[in-house]
Amino acid sequence: MTDDRARARIAAVRDAIAANPFLRSPLATASRPPVDVIVPIHDAFDDTVDCLASVAVKTDAPFRLALINDGSRDPRVPALLAALDGAAPNVVVVDRPDNHGFVRTVNEGFRLGPASDVVILNSDTVVTPGWLARMTALAASRSDIATVTPLTNNGTICSVPSPLEDNALPEGYDVDRFAALIASVSLEIFPEVPTGVGFCMLITRRALDAVGDFDARAFGDGYGEENDFCQRAIEAGFVNLIADNAFVYHKGRGSFGPRGDDLLARNLATLAARHPRYHADVARVCAAHPLRPFHEYLGHALAARLESRQSVRARVLHMLHHGGGTEKHARDLAATDDPGVRNYVLVSHGHALDVDEYHAGRRLRSLRFPLRAAIGPYAPAPEAGYRDALATVCRTLEIDLVHVHHLMHHTLDIASVAAARGIPYVMTLHDYYTVCPSYTLLDPDGRPCGACLDPGHRGTPESCLKALGQPASYLHDYQQAMAAFLRGAARLFVPNIRVRDIVSARYPELRDTMTVIEHGHRPAPDGPRARRPIERDGRARLDVAVIGALDVHKGSSVLRDLLRANRRRETTFHLYGTAPDPDLTPAERDRGGRLDGSHFVYHGPYESTEIVRRLVADGIHVGLQLAVWPETFSYTVSEFVEAGIPVIAADLGAQGERIRRCRLGWTARSGRCGGDMGKRTKRSSPAEALR
Template identity: 35%
Template sequence: MPLPVVDVIIPVYRGLNETRRCLDSVLAFPQRTLHEVVVIDDCSPEPELSAYLHDLADTGAITLLENPVNMGFVNAVNRGMVLHSDRDVVLLNSDTEVHGDWLDRLCRHAGGDPMIGTVTPFSNNATICSYPRFMRDNPLPAGWPLAALDALCAEVNAGQAVDMPTAVGFCLYITRRCLEQVGYFDATVFKRGYGEENDFSMRALEIGFRHLLAADVFVYHRGGISFGEEGPALCEQAQRVLEQRHPRYFPLVGDYCARDPARPLRRRIDNARLARSPRPRLLFILHKGGGGTEKHARELAALLEPDYEVFLLRAYDATTAVLEWARRGEEFSAWFPLPQAYADLLDFLRKLPVTRIHVHHVLDLQQQLLRLPEDLAVPYDFTLHDYYPICPQYNLARADGRYCGEPDTAGCTACLAERPAPWGMDILSWRTLFRRLLMNAARVIVPSRDVLTRMRRYVPDARYVYLPHPEPTLIVPPGWSSGPSGELKIAVLGRLTPAKGLHLLEACAADAKARNLPLFFRVIGHTERELQPKSDSTLSFSGAYEDDELPLLIARERPDLFLFPAQWPETYSYTLSVAMRTGLPIIAPRLGAFGERLAAYPQARLLDWNTPPAGWNDQLMSFWRGREQGAVQKGSGYDA
């Protein structure tokens, strides 16, 4: 009895270089599985591509089928599948690359159960079969070419697979018994491509066939070569058809994504890659609140990527800590319910092994995690992003959001009576706990002289290291000039809280309206509480934004100056950096890091932080009068 043969079907339309790489990879590796490489030239508009396929067919390496007119992706696939009615097939996009005994591994999965209809491997760009990030288009991980990554999958996930609700068409093994019962792809509805394999998968699922993700095969997929700019529209159209034809399709896929049964298989690959990485491991501890602390930690992790593997540990909720691999493009995370799994966390960190810890913040963290440096017996650094080690109110603000003035023990005790500290501590116990943490740190990193001066009053003998952030260079958007417009447009940046000056800003806006001042306050950002917009208000909000959007938003708003109404001694401010890049005037409080950061800034004015709203507005009006006066003088000179 002759051995079964598999047809490897590769439809081609565009992309000479991608097609050449695809076929080179298919032809480079001998397989135990007998197979024939069938290429369908769907009337390619690239003569060089067609000539290359002819030359290759002349060598006998491939079987070439040529469509005299462009029949569309699905018809091209169907032509390949009907070529030999007794063979299993593998549909392979022309922008993929394979490695090693890829086909043998797919065949082993396909032969494991007579009701297996399709098998799809892992890939960098394959939605529910994507690695390292699920449901994302990924580049290959740095330092892991296809050959190494596929070999790793074959090693750590040998023979492993999970059931899926649908196949993914970039590299799709289909058994002949499935084709015989389900039929071919629907070329009438899905002629151009997108959605045809999902429709086929649902038809197969309805009569009992299974779809597998083969976790021991990895195929590179560039994506978008054949369909180009047409792809998004085809995808949207296919989704509408699938929803009409198969009402269960999207609920099934949604349930699969929520369960993510392939996650343990991806984690095996992650763990194996980490085990082979020669880079030392660092652990960053931080809160779950995002903001400037997380921005700094991630920027630092990105800078360290060439030389270190950085992990982030934070609280997910009151009883769970989550550990995340901070390397860009990675998905790895591990969850530890505490206190039960503290020993598991220690064991995991020892096996990595973590060689140094950097504490960025412990807000919302389980108290048990403060023991990590001691229990792991590794050195650690502690960066002060705010004043949490000396006060549970980390911004040194009262309940109304204003600077507390750092009262004596009695004053702090009265404050904590109204707003209790985490872990039920009084102020003396709190400072004793954190004094020990700071004193045992190899370095206590402070971003400003102001922080250093304040902290030395409480923990004078810690090993402080003054490491300011580099100040930004001036970058003025092309053609940007605010110019007189009858009123002064004042920009306030970021998410406003009472400590960031929300109440002061509202009071300034009310004063401006009451005195009929030509001042308009525009918050490029949002607030922690909903404010009712008023048509006659001198204050408005643009809404939340992503960090990289802020320069463009400022350019669109064209403000005359920036106001920073903070009511607490800020240790640093990323939004101040963005404002300084514009070269526009800045008004800020004489409190925290603002003074030293703006000392050399040519257009900065500082006010006492507790200046009443009318005083802030008077300062703003001095800018307005100066601007108007300058405009008149400039106009007079022009007329002359």
């Protein structure tokens, strides 16, 4: 017997099914067989109506709907199926008064469309907009996919926001709003797992043909049959994926009722006997869940959306490679106290895009976006995997502005991704990478090379490019691509006027588009420093320091020249940091140590937050900035100045210009850098060196 409420619900779902464009379109118009969505039904009338109504309204991909009644005792179910039979051409109704069991019913559905992929959809589910389109797109992305399972509130390893739990919908969200949030923040990891979950599972036809149907003899009425199928599929060379960009709500055990616990226990024992490694494999996934970064970010997104979206005016993505002053500057910018800006620092290592999120001066959390193919340090050419990963970052984090700090281990796809999203990108030139992949403008021997700046230069870039594994002809195409990328930027920033002069020598048309903004420097928290007196205890001494990563372009050979040239016993040289020259970085020396005839102390690596304190504590009088290339900025100069220590540097690039302009010390002629610096440290007395 069917009451008025049931009749009204049946009429409403019939109208919705009849209106679905994919269900009412003839199958012949489809370019490929549509997916068969199989809904096994056993009682649970209200849940079934909710499920079918959601399928009718929210499915936006070609499909055929197969409804199979497995001996329902509720008279409303046959009435429902009778009303839906003939409601649309692509609806198939099988109404059986006898009960065959869930597994046999599903197998019957498999045979309704022998060429189609299938989706098993429990009748106690509610689908959401885009659910089927996302699942079928993932299923078509690889030839070895057996199953695809969406995220859900109640689906063990597919559960969100908390995995392995039966979750209520988060406060303030209905099913569709929560699904939209998941789609917007998805990391699209699509992890491989030991099994799909049968509440809503797409099975590819190629896997069905290779593996066969569910095992009805072993798994009876249900529970465990999909796990067994997925294990057999793995043995046949297939994979099972989670679609972490799709969400389907699952009430849970609506079809089985109180019998569910007994069925689950019995069939899990059968599963363990058939596949001895299954439970251990599932335990490993649970212990180190491949979707853990997404779970963390989803939790943060839920918390963040408790705040008004209008409270954040802009979301800025800072893009760079790992290390050096470039990363320090980007993180300083990201750590702004302004609560209206949410900053993300994206660092590419070539194999993944690692993103740290900052808000109101605090780093909140980290995310990782894997790359399908490695991106080398000098590979600006387009690459589809990088482009897709960056597009996912921008979509997931709702980026409004891209700030490019460096292109090493990135590609110029940044421009097309920004354009597709309709957002601008800006760039700060932290070195000369946009002019030459040998970003210091030095040749492999550490000598200045002007071939990349002036096409008419008598020299050739061949040796520089050969060292990078590229032919000399590579430079022309490289600069053409870089020029186009720079022209596409909404703004170009340079930290010093000398940088603008050097870059515009190669790209004169860009000179007027460059804005000079000098980098800031966050001082140490415990205030300004007083310089240590040169004469103490009646003895004169001069302690000279070099700080930083002392590579060849940073002046390691210049330091060795100074050590060899110095003969004054009162002068001691100190190195804080690292260097590839093994003679400069032995185990820490005491003050009696010597190198190349000079007193020399190696202090080892340091943290940027402690170097000012260490310089003061060690009584450093003079700082040396030994770089032999025209730097764009120098944090080591800033650290010396903060410690109250004057600096000697080559008259090159930003370091020379800044020291002269701000009267921070002295500059030495670049061609005679070591000699001129030596004269400053070899005056008749240490005090004279500081006059």
